[in-house]
Amino acid sequence: MLARIDEFAYEKSLLINIGDEKGALLDAAVQRVQPALALELGTYCGYSALRIARSAPAARIYSIELAEANADNARQIWAHAGVADRITCVVGTIGDGGRTLDVLTARHGFAAGTLDFLFLDHDKDAYLSDLQSILDRGWLHPGSVVVADNVKVPGAPRYREYMRAQQGTHWDTVEHKTHVEYQRLLSDLVLESTYLG
Ligand SMILES: C[S@@+](CC[C@H](N)C(=O)[O-])C[C@H]1O[C@@H](n2cnc3c(N)ncnc32)[C@H](O)[C@@H]1O
Secondary structure, three states: OHHHHHHHHHHOOOOOOOHHHHHHHHHHHHHHHOOOEEEEEOOOOOHHHHHHHHHOOOOEEEEEEOOHHHHHHHHHHHHHHOOOOOEEEEEOOOOOOOHHHHHHHHHHOOOOOOEEEEEEOOOHHHHHHHHHHHHHHOOEEEEEEEEEOOHHHHHOHHHHHHHHHOEOOOEEEEEEEEEOOOOOOOEEEEEEEEEOO
């Protein structure tokens, strides 16, 4: 499935998946953590969730998506790939006044210290506030890892500044220099941050 989606993006029409080059950075972070519970913000076609599922065969993965149509497409792709039993898409946003956070708590078992891996790939202006909302719930634990895509393009400057300011105190961040998906001209940054507590 991943190879077919990459082929489509290179040969037919650009897709805003994390893509193969940055996807390898995501894979490596997931393989390092081996999360039991992973949360992704920004589902789109389900490509990155599929990469997380492949890299962590024991993980339960939840993906939050604003658009119902994208959630429908992703669910079909996950079913076709045979991983629909491990990936759940919740339509909503972390910034919707607590509704989606409450759904994760009440229906899906999110609780203090349970979240091992978080992937941010949605509204770039919401990276920091959504991370803060998740921190406020206490779901992350020391050793949890947060990967953030598109920190340079389109850009999440406030998120990058926050991680720089917290370096060595609450977070330990590695900035991966890479390229915007499916081409080699535009550079991008993926941030991989380990929560120190
Ligand atoms: C870059 S795409 C995600 C790509 C996906 N992670 C992948 O690599 O396969 C961003 C997605 O986030 C969704 N989105 C935008 N704002 C959102 C928000 N506040 N919460 C959840 N999803 C959001 C968009 O509808 C879009 O599907």
